[in-house]
Amino acid sequence: MGLLARQGRIDEAVETGLPACRDHDNGHVVHWILELLVTDGRPGRALEVLDNLTGGWVDGHPEDVQHLRLWLLGQAGRHQEGIALATALPRDEPGLWDSILADLLEADGRAEEAIAVLCSSPHRNAAESLAGILVRTGRPAEAVAVIPSTAEQRAAYERAERQWKEADPWGVAAALARTEQDEKQPEGQGQQRAAPDAVMTIRARTARR
Structure with missing residues (x-):
């Protein structure tokens, strides 16, 4: 895709990249295609591409898609819309x-x-x-x-972290509690233990936050 874009073959680059947009992990490809068309002076075409995308990353990230749509409307001069x-x-x-x-x-x-x-x-x-x-x-x-000052920004970040953990949208706290309880049980008692890989994944996500 990048080689085609560098050669000025923008439409071919876009068509080459579109199939990858069906993958849930390829949001960066969606952004790249839209930015490529905007840079080429065609935000209207970028809007068409975005509106025609289905499945994959688009279906899983509705708020990001709306942000992109609003950005493209601005780039197209359709401010009031x-x-x-x-x-x-x-x-x-x-x-x-x-x-x-x-x-x-x-x-x-x-x-x-x-x-x-x-x-x-x-x-x-x-x-x-x-x-x-x-x-x-x-x-x-x-x-x-x-x-905001550095202290104010840190306080806001910590407040948001507390609110996120209290909301617990992924059920991480509950999953960890169950896992820790199971680990204290003698083998064969209590709930079935979570797979080690799953436990490590949950703990890794919690540590990163």
């Missing part, structure tokens, strides 16, 4: 779409509305996005003031 979509999307996570909504508002010449959205946003990335808009609108001192 993107704003309407971002405003209507469900917010399973508070402030989830605020940064991309602000980008679309700014691109539509509505910088003050974008700043207002980010000032009221609870999302963890809102301050960074707000600082960027303030810099671009000639207000660097205000931009510096809104960036």
